[in-house]
Amino acid sequence: MIVDPSADDRLDRAFMALADPVRRRIVARLSRGPATVNELAEPFAITKQAVSKHIQVLEQARLVTRTRDAQRRPVHLNAATLESLTAWIDRYRLIHEQRFRALDELLATTTTADADAGSADATEKEQEQ
Secondary structure, eight states: OOOOHHHHHHHHHHHHHHTSHHHHHHHHHHTTOOBOHHHHHTTSSSOHHHHHHHHHHHHHTTSEEEOOBTTBOOEEEOHHHHHHHHHHHHHHHHHHHHHHHHHHHHHHHHHHHHHHHHHHHHHHHHHHO
């Protein structure tokens, strides 16, 4: 399997950006639609400059983009980057789900075999008496 270092770097930046609760709340807000820095800053007890710095981190991670709309500079969620993060997580989730299903099957087989052995032992004891 060939590993693309730039893809790893993008994943690292995205996950590091999402490690901060303020940035996760900004992403959650942007999932409902674009917003300005002022709108994004409203629910936080931090300065607009601090919110702008959080947005810059999200931009560097390609999680958000900014556009110009006359005097407004709305921030937009980059759904494609979130989708690639979800795909990466899903790949490993599916692998582990398959392993758990195989373990469940093994346990079910073992439990059935133990139950069969237990009833055979009981039958033998009854015949001895």
